[in-house]
Amino acid sequence: MSDVSSSSDPTLDVVKKSWGDEESDDEVTSAPDAPEPSDGRDIVQSELKKIESLSISVDKGKDKEDDNDHSEGLLDNPEDSDIKAVTAGDTIYSAAEYFEDLNLTKDLIKGLYVEMRFQRPSKIQAISLPMILIPPYKDLVAQAHNGSGKTTCFVLGMLGRVDPKIKSPQAMCICPTRELAIQSQDVLIKMAKYTDITSFLAIPADSAYYVPIAKLPPVTDHVVIGTPGTIKKWTTARKLSTGEIKILVFDEADHMLSEDGFRDDSLRIIKEIQKNSGVRCQVLLFSATFNDNVKTFVSRVVNDANQIFVKKEDLKLEKVKQYKVYCPDEVAKIGVIKDKIFEFGQKVGQTIIFTHTRDSARTLHQTLTKDGYECTAVQGSLKQEDRDTIIKEFKNGVTKVLITTDLLARGFDQSQVNLVINFDLPVKHYFPSEPDYEVYLHRIGRAGRFGRKGAAFNLLCTDRDRAIMEKIERHFDLSVSEVVNWRSEEDFEKALQDAGLL
DNA sequence: CCCAGCG
Numbered sequence: 001m002s003d004v005s006s007s008s009d010p011t012l013d014v015v016k017k018s019w020g021d022e023e024s025d026d027e028v029t030s031a032p033d034a035p036e037p038s039d040g041r042d043i044v045q046s047e048l049k050k051i052e053s054l055s056i057s058v059d060k061g062k063d064k065e066d067d068n069d070h071s072e073g074l075l076d077n078p079e080d081s082d083i084k085a086v087t088a089g090d091t092i093y094s095a096a097e098y099f100e101d102l103n104l105t106k107d108l109i110k111g112l113y114v115e116m117r118f119q120r121p122s123k124i125q126a127i128s129l130p131m132i133l134i135p136p137y138k139d140l141v142a143q144a145h146n147g148s149g150k151t152t153c154f155v156l157g158m159l160g161r162v163d164p165k166i167k168s169p170q171a172m173c174i175c176p177t178r179e180l181a182i183q184s185q186d187v188l189i190k191m192a193k194y195t196d197i198t199s200f201l202a203i204p205a206d207s208a209y210y211v212p213i214a215k216l217p218p219v220t221d222h223v224v225i226g227t228p229g230t231i232k233k234w235t236t237a238r239k240l241s242t243g244e245i246k247i248l249v250f251d252e253a254d255h256m257l258s259e260d261g262f263r264d265d266s267l268r269i270i271k272e273i274q275k276n277s278g279v280r281c282q283v284l285l286f287s288a289t290f291n292d293n294v295k296t297f298v299s300r301v302v303n304d305a306n307q308i309f310v311k312k313e314d315l316k317l318e319k320v321k322q323y324k325v326y327c328p329d330e331v332a333k334i335g336v337i338k339d340k341i342f343e344f345g346q347k348v349g350q351t352i353i354f355t356h357t358r359d360s361a362r363t364l365h366q367t368l369t370k371d372g373y374e375c376t377a378v379q380g381s382l383k384q385e386d387r388d389t390i391i392k393e394f395k396n397g398v399t400k401v402l403i404t405t406d407l408l409a410r411g412f413d414q415s416q417v418n419l420v421i422n423f424d425l426p427v428k429h430y431f432p433s434e435p436d437y438e439v440y441l442h443r444i445g446r447a448g449r450f451g452r453k454g455a456a457f458n459l460l461c462t463d464r465d466r467a468i469m470e471k472i473e474r475h476f477d478l479s480v481s482e483v484v485n486w487r488s489e490e491d492f493e494k495a496l497q498d499a500g501l502l
Numbered sequence: 503c504c505c506a507g508c509g
Contacts, residue, residue, distance in 0.1 A: 176505060210509070229507040255505085262506065357503065380505060406504045429503035439504085 085127050086307040088138060093306075095126040102133050104160050107194040115190045116152070124148050124308070125156070131306045132157035137246070137282040139305035141253070141298060143290055145315060146445025147452075150286045151413070154249045155188045157284060161247045162222040164196040168241060173225040173249040174269060176262060178203045178384065179391055180251060180411045185225045202226025202234055206385045213237040228256075228265035235272060243276045252410045253285030254294040254438065257301060260429070270301065288315065288445060289438040315476075320420070320447045320454040321499035324469055325483045326461075332486055333423060333459045334367060340492045341421060341457070342373050346400050348455075348501040349418035352446050353403045356424035364423065365403050375401035378408070410442045413449060418501055420447045420456040425468050435468045437475050455499035457483070 087093065096102050098120055099109050112118045121129060124144040131140050132153075144150050158171035175181040185201050192199070200221040205211070218239045224231065234240035248270065255261040273281050283302050290298060290309070299305075327333045337353065345351040355361045358379040365377035376399045378390045394402045395414055402408075406426065426439035447454025458480070460469055473480050481498075483491045496502040 178506090204507075207509095212509075227506060233507080260504085265506070409504080427503080432503085436503095 083123060083127060083144070083308055083310055087131075088304040088306055089136075091134070091136065091138065093127075093130040093134065096121045096129050097126065102129050102160065104133075104156075105195065107196075108156075108159055108192070110194045111191045112156075115193050118152075122149050122152075124150065125153050127308055128153045129156060129160075131308075132247075132282070132284065133160045137161070137280075139283045139285075139302040141285045141290070141302060141305050141307045141309070143287060143309040145310065146288045146442065147413075147449040149450070150288070151184055151187050151251070151411075152191070154251070154284055154286055155184060155191055158223050158247055158249060159188065159192055159195065159197055161282075162197055164222060166222070166244065167220045168244050169200070169219055169221065169224045170244050171223045171247045171249070172231070172242075172245050172269075172273070173223070173251060174228055174231060174256065174266065175225065175251045176227070176255050176410065177407055178227055178387065179408065181225050181227055182388075182391075183411070183413060184251060188223060188225065197222045199223040199225060200240075202230045202240070204230055204384055207383060208385065213239055228262050228269065231269060232265065235269075241276070242273045243278060245273050245277055245281055246279050247282045247284065248273055249284045249286065252287050253298070254287045254290045255410065257285070257297055258294050263297075267301070289441055291438055315441060319451060320444050320456055321495070322444065322456045322458070322478070322480045323483050323495050324458045324460055324480050325486050326466075327459055327486050329461060333461060334364070336457075336459060336486055337364075337368065337421070337423070338371070338373060340486075340489070341419070342401065343489070344492055344496055344502070345419050348496060350394070350397070350399075350414065350416040351401045351419040351421065352408065352412075352417055353401065353421040353423050354409065354426070354443050355403065355405060356427075358405055360424065361403050361405050368403075373401075375399065375403060377403040379405045380407055406439055406443075408446065409439050412446055414446070415449045415452065417447050417449070418452070418454045420444055420454070422456065422458045425458060425460070425465055425472075427468060433464060433467065435472045435475070437472065440472055441476075453500040455496055455501055457495075 099112055099118070124142070128140065128142050131138065142150070142153070154173065158173065162170040173184060175184060181201060181203050185199055188199050198221040200219045200223070202224055203226050213233060214237060216239060218241070219234065224240065231240070235242060250256045250266060256266045257263055270283065285298060285302060325336060327336060341351060341353070353364070355364055358381050361377050361379045365375060368375055376390045376393065378387055382390075390399075390402070393399045397416060409426070420443055422443060426436040426443060428434045428436050444456045447456060458469060460466055469480065472478070481495070483495050485491050493502065
């Protein structure tokens with residue numbers, strides 16, 4: 001099979017869905033033709049008519065033989081499931097077989113080979129980069145698997161579009177957390193090593209070194225990466241001009257545009273740029289997840305966008321073996337962490353433990369360190385500089401076990417993380433008996449980066465926990481194996497063996 | 503709830 005828009009799976013052949021459509025996987029009934037409440041749905045429907053199917057040739061078989069033999073490439077065919085691409089308008093794109101197909105400068109390509117150690121575009125790169133880099137520079141909504149290299153896509157997209165000779169911001173990337181902004185800039189610096197392109201990191205400063213923005217020089221770097229509040233601060237202080245920004249990226253875009261995320265901030269920034277920018281600004285939305293509510297909203301934010309997405313069943317991360325462990329009470333959960341996770345976790349790499357609140361992250365950390373278990377914890381109430389050091393220590397491998405909140409649920413990339421623990425299951429804050437499926441997927445995705453093996457343990461305690469876990473399994477059409485006895489060394493050992501980690 | 507930010 002050499003065509004991503006056609007497939008042996010009949011449901012994949014139909015490229016009729018738009019981002020505003022109902023999820024049609026589960027239900028047979030189509031959206032009614034009767035007048036809808038005026039939520040913009042009708043606009044979406046009419047835009048839908050313009051969308052036409054696209055054939056992108058991606059030779060999957062060839063990718064496999066070529067890439068898997070080389071040990072260096074980090075992007076070696078991390079996902080095998082199909083990606084569906086839908087183009088808007090009549091531009092014909094073909095997948096980039098080589099980076100040379102993308103009209104990039106020599107300096108930039110050198111960075112890809114030498115610094116990034118890339119050989120050929122990964123699947124998501126091959127499909128998305130032509131859409132980003134070839135005129136008319138259409139907007140793009142791109143969903144791709146965790147650990148498949150979304151960051152490299154949009155970073156390369158930004159670098160490919162800026163003119164190093166113009167000394168003002170031409171590309172902007174907005175991230176939900178300080179940690180992600182730093183991480184993306186790290187990638188950018190590496191990739192741009194042989195170019196003259198510079199970047200500016202717009203995140204809150206260390207409180208100790210606070211200098212009022214008014215006293216700082218204006219930003220002249222080509223690319224700005226940051227968090228919403230700080231970017232807003234720089235623009236309103238007139239130290240960051242948006243007039244020449246021609247590409248705007250939202251990392252973890254569904255969260256940036258969801259009602260309980262950063263919706264207002266994001267929209268304000270888009271508006272600000274569109275108001276000031278001389279040329280039309282290209283908007284890119286990247287995430288591993290776009291739930292139906294967000295899809296509806298997203299299709300109104302972008303304009304006539306190209307789309308790349310995968311079916312939700314294909315997102316469930318088969319490389320990360322997921323388990324549930326029934327624990328009689330909270331004390332037992334801590335016991336599992338102490339006796340099993342610390343016991344085995346260290347052998348198989350690094351571990352991230354997720355809790356529901358900042359406070360529970362802090363208390364769990366205190367409890368464990370008091371008893372001599374070596375770990376660190378990071379959450380949003382820490383001082384900025386403390387966050388940075390704890391993250392740095394973990395990325396350097398100095399610490400093996402990191403306790404955190406959903407601060408790190410999304411995007412955090414550390415290849416040595418093979419074990420994810422849901423100390424608390426992720427739930428919707430406004431409806432705590434409902435799982436937060438997106439957050440679940442993102443958390444699990446912290447293990448198994450770039451096709452590596454991994455395991456995840458969900459610690460369940462109450463009846464509610466059981467019900468939530470069942471819903472998660474049903475939603476992803478997943479059967480999560482049970483670690484039968486929470487006290488049993490052998491059960492955990494067996495689980496890790498089955499996951500391919502021991 | 504989690505982020506983000508208020509100088």
